[in-house]
Amino acid sequence: MSSLRFEAPETVEDAVRLLADADGEAMPLAGGTDLLVQLRTDFVRPGLIVDLKRIPALMDVTVNGDDIRVGAAVSGATLGKNKAVTSAWPGVVEALELIGSTQIQGRASLGGNLCNGSPAADSVPALIAAGAVCEVAGPNGARSVPVEDVITGPGQLCLGPGEIVVSFVMPKPPPRSGDAYLRFIPRTEMDIAVVGAGVALTLDEAGVCTHARLGLGAVAPTPLLVEDGAKALIGTKVDDDALANLAAAASAACNPIDDKRGTIAYRVKVAGVLARRAALIALERARSNG
Amino acid sequence: MATAKQEIGNGNGSLKYVGTRPWRPDGVDKVTGRAKFGADLSLPGMLVGRVLRSPHAHARIRCIDASKARALPGVKAVVTRDEMPEVPSQWVPAGEVQVNYRDMSQNVMAREKALYDGHAVAAVAATTAAIAKQALDLIEVDYEVLPHVIDVREAMQADAPVLHDDMFTQGVEPTPETPSNVFKKVHFQSGDLDKGFAEADIVVERTFTTKPVHQGYIEPHAVVASAGEDGQCEVWCCTQGQFTVRAYCANLLGIDIGNIRVTPSEIGGGFGGKTVVYLEPVALRLSQLAGRPVKIVMSREEVFRASGPTSGGAMTIKMGATKDGKITAAKAWLAYQAGAFPGSPIQPGCMCVFAPYDIENAEVEGYDVVVNRPKVAAYRAPGAPISEFAAEGVVDEIAKKLGIDPAEFRLMNAAKEGTRALYGPKFGPVGCIETLEAARNSEHYSIPLGPNQGRGIATGFWFNIGGESCATINVNEDGTATVIEGNPDIGGSRASIQLQAAEALGIPPEKVRPLVADTDSIGYTFLTGGSRVTFATGMAAIDAAGKVVEQLRERAAKIWDIPVEAVEWEDGYAKPSGSNAGDFEPMSMAEIAAQAGKTGGPIAATASINAQGAGPGFGTHVCDVEVDRETGRVTVLRYTAVQDAGKAVHPSYVEGQIQGGAAQGIGWALNEEYIYDKDGRLENPGFLDYRMPVASDLPMIDAVIVEVPNPNHPYGVRGVGETPIVPPMAAVANAIENATGIRMTDLPMSPPRLLEALDNGGANGGS
Structure with missing residues (x-):
């Protein structure tokens, strides 16, 4: 019988370490709206699941100067209520809000949608259009990756072992x-x-x-x-x-x-x-x- | 919004409860989650059963080695073909269709060959779901993969892979000497076809196809089976027919019927798809071997891969009419996919194809064809929506070419009382004309349309059935009553039986509790299907109520010491009448019931009938669509469905049936289809890619009830559940044609298919 370990770290560093050090397949969990379905249908059989929703950096939305920073695990329901983001990038928010039902909206996130690796992910073309850049954390430190470079094929990402998307940074759009x-x-x-x-x-x-x-x-x-x-x-x-x-x-x-x-x-x-x-x-x- | 209400005939001018809309007896339990569905039962010591399914569309099973699975700790039983009795071929009637026990046996557990992706090849029972799953992985099946065939026309070709080497087409002379995939030919003919076409000023001939579509019930198949050491067996399952499950389990496993008791759970949708068995005999066999109860619940993927959709079809319709709008001749060629075993609904498809019209010269030729897909099961008016989609497209095209309004053209040729149907019988009073007139006269039919919008109309027919039913009414000590019947309630039959019993007893429906009983608690009752229950079982309940009223009158006569003939029953009260009128205060059912012990014992009665004279059902639907010419998307803007209910016992339920049928038909028209890959594996076994409509896809379906009483039922009832799924595909196709000028002949009319037809000006599935 195979067993499944579940961890819910509170810092990016702990999450990265857990994922990087895991034996066998380890999978990060944001809203889980893809992962749980894949688990139930035996599409994936990970040995470790690392829940990222207790890490503040993944759950925040902040505006710093000319940048809007959206945590990778912020839910559609939360983002839809954020005036700063909905007025700056209504297309991105609408794309995220298209995913699933009202219940799913309580969980579905930009980071999860991107890192599921589907070429059909709804929020991704909108993020690409917005010029969004991912802040990625990993065992070898942080790096920035434009959204359009993250998915390399169906279900394939450019992220290495232990790397996670922490947040998306979008510019504040100019007038008009x-x-x-x-x-x-x-x-x-x-x-x-x-x-x-x-x-x-x-x-x-x-x-x-x-x-x-x-x-x-x-x-x-x-x-x-x-x-x-x-x-x-x-x-x-x-x-x-x-x-x-x-x-x-x-x-x-x-x-x-x-x-x-x-x-x-x-x-x-x-x-x-x-x-x-x-x-x-x-x-x-x-x-x-x- | 019931319109065109007519007072009922048959001496029932004043119905008190029939025709009202009380709370449904099962409603609160369902909305609060208290109702117990198929998967809700658990028993002490119960094992979890799982089924291993073929990944191949067509394969000889050389060998099954389950030794490793049997050796796995926690595995208590394994069933393969070796543990299932070999059952001889025997056809038995099953409502609107026929079933063969050998085929059924080989469908629940493959024998020599796996005949479709998803065909059961083994099953295990284990102490946990995880162990059961692991055990399936340990079963080694040695397959010799064979060429397969999915398409009905390809399956009919001489060089097609043959599924059954003992199948020699029935119904053709002489019987072929080589086996084929064509199980039988059906043929109906009337008048002189050549003469009819010679009289025509216009002849239209077109070929159509439809895809298999699934009933899409929300509740997957589920069963708990328990076989005792003394041979007594109990089965709990979600089914449309507990007596059918009992008979099928008995025949497939060689058990006496009296040793099996089947209890139906609440049912989360059936639509015909739960009239057959998949898991029940397997669970029971596992339980026999394990000595413990076994529960099996299908996943949605299993439902799609292994349970019955309805047939896909290929049809050619040729029809001729005179300039002034009389249809002079009609010919149909129909081929239906049966799935892996014979038994498509080709017969009803042939019966219904031209039934809405009075056509003197007509011929129908139909073929039942096996292919490497799951065996089809009944689906709401089985067979009729397929052939009538094709016929209604041609009818519409002729009307257009003649410049006659499509509703008027249908009215000019509509079947009516006295019309002889192509399949034999002369119609009694039927509501074809009335539904057409109500549709034509509706506000909907005349509102203006905008750009890229179109309107379609279509009429549909279903014959409905009666059959065997029992009902028992027990009068309780306080004067309330329980009506016990044997039909799982898939569409409101509990409410309609409750209302009919209340009407006949003269007491309010809330004083009559309806109960769907297990096979040992009520006499044999044929399954819920054929739109028969409100008609037939309702009539059994009325008969039982009549017997109860007799007893109530006798008891009152005894109490009053007057002749029973001098007691009449009115509005739930015994009243002295004739020369004794006014001698005593009327006595209520409660007062009589309270004294029942002193006047002869409990008051109860059972009626058992074989109901004849089901009234055929006609419906006419009007559909408005808007077509996005750049994406091929069709939006249904407005939809009105008119139907003859004979007498709507509980109008809300009748409207619900009309709306449900229309919704399923719209899905069938626009997006639903089985998609197979080149190896014959189903690519869309889930609701994500098997696209049934969601609530936001549909407008409010306006249901309009027309009442042309059925003279063979005391209150005029006709079945209503099936007819509403017949017209939608043609109504939508006709609306798309009206919007775009393109006639789509292949279902589903999905965006890629419609866009291609629009871009090609009509080629590829449209014209």
Whole structure:
């Protein structure tokens, strides 16, 4: 009979040590909304689970100067009530809030969503669009990793043994900025993105786009930062031509698979559709944030 | 919102309780969590059972070595094919379908071959779940993997892998000399098809497909079985038919029926899927071997991989009509997947395909085809939604091409009293026209539509059944009553039987407690299915109540010392009548019951009937959709479902049945499907990727009850549970066509499939 050990350390250092020193497979636990399901279906059989929710750095939201720092295990329910974050990055918060039901929202977190390693994770394209950077702690010290570099393949992360994401750092957006995230699911709830698109953009006083980022999910083995999408918008007034170029760039960036949730052709087309629709929402927000 | 209420015929102009909406007798227990479902029973010394399932779609089982599992401490019994009796082939009727005991036996435990991903090959009983799980890992099964076939048309090809080498197609002359996957051919014909098509000004022919869909009950299959040393067996399980479980266990294990007692739990949904056995005989066999009670509960994955969905189908419909809107001929070719063993609902599919219409010249040809999928089980009007989806699409297209409103076109051809159905009988009073008129006249049917929006209408038919039922009414000392019956309550039948008994006794429903009893506590009652319970078991309860009223009158006559003929029963009171009218104060049921000991003993009666004359059910649904042309997403904006209930005994429950059927049908139309990989393994055995609608996917389903009384029931009742799932697929498809001009012929009309059809202007599953 295999046994399962559970630890709930109160410091990052203890958590890192427990994970790094474990024999066999050790898994960090944030909200557990993925991990517990995987445990129950025998998808994973770890020997050690390290709960991170007693570590203050993972449960805080702080604003320091030009940076907003969100603890990796902060729940969707908590983040949704944080005015600083919801007004700065409504698209990121909305993306996190799309995950699961009301009950799940009490547990689901940005860190858990990212570190589950799914290419379809809802909050990840929005975090990529927002330019979020992960603060990572590990046995060899701390480092910063842009969100788009964390997932290296389905279920695969760039994190080494004992490394955990402690928090996400996002810049405070300048005036006339907006972001948005849209996903396509066949139903209205309780589903996994067939395509997800996050867009963040900033306008100058003339309404010309000076900064833009496009993140896509569920269209490649990893969530994508689409540089060509930003190029399609920057320097334009985000008019129909620019949006069509954005959609084309989004579709061109896709490298999806045919699977039970959608075909290649479908994902490629809908990625463009969603990128354009998300950009329109971001644009509207940017214009009202003048 | 019941409309078009009609006073009931049959001399019952003034029903007091039937037609009201009292609190449901099982409601509080269900919302407080007190109700006991299949997995809730635990017994001392109980073992945990688990089932090992085939990972292959089609494989010969060369050898099963369970020695390591048997040797594991904590393992108390292992069952493989060697521990299960070999059962000879025998077909027996089971409501709307037939079952074969040999096939059933081989479905609950594979014998020579595993025939689908998820097919049971062994089972263990152990002291803990962890040990049981470990034991499954220790069972070594040597498989010879065989080529498999999943698609119904491919399975019919001459070069398809053959599942059963003793299957020679029935119903064709001469009987083939080589085995195939086609179990039987069904054929109905009337009139002169060539003449009918010759009379037509317009002929439309189209081919359709549907995917297998699961009943999706929330409660997984669960059983506790206990075999005593004296051979007495007890089974507790969630089932739609405790008597069916008893008979199946007896036949599969060679036990006398009298030695098995089956108690049904509360049931968390069935929809036809709990009319068969999967775990019960296996748990009972494990218990026999272990000498201890055994509990087995399926996981959701097991439910999807191993329990019955309904068939997927391939259909071709050809229909002709005159310019002025008369359908002159109709022809259907239907092939239904049965799963790994024969017995798809092809027969009812053929019976129902054209039933909403009065068509002089018609022919239906149907095929029952085995494939390497789980054996299908009944699902709400089994077979009818598949064939009627196809027929209603063609009806709609003809109406459009003729420039006739689709409701009017259906009305011009609608079945009515006296119409002879293609499968034989002449309809008595039926409500096809009435449901169509109510739909056409509804506010919904005429509200304007916006851009990318469309409206569809479709009519559906289900024949409904009656059958064997018992009911016992015991009058308690205080004048309350208990009505005991044998039908697990999947859709409100307890409330409807309570109301009918109350009506017949003349006492308020809250004074009548309904109870669903085990197999030893009530006489044989056929399972809950075929929309039969409110009709048939309700009638048994009315009969039993009639006998109780007779006794009550006799007791009052005795007390008053007047002839029984001089006592009438009214509103729960005995009253002297005729020449004795006014001689005594009316006596209540409570007063008579209090003196029962002195007047002849307890007052109780049982009725046992074989109910005939179930009234067929018609329904017409109207659906509005909006199509997102860039993503292929379909949003159902508004939905109205009209149905003839004969007499709605508890209208809230009738509305619930209508809404539930419509909701399931919308799921079937838009997103539900089984997805298999190239090796024949099910890729979506869970609610995440098997996409039933969630609450936010649907608008309020407006249920409209029409009442055309069934003359064969004292209160005019028709079954209502199944008809509502028949029209939705066509209603949605017709609405999508109305919105986009594209006729989708393949279900589900999921976003990728619809977007592809939109982008191709109709190719690939649309046109």
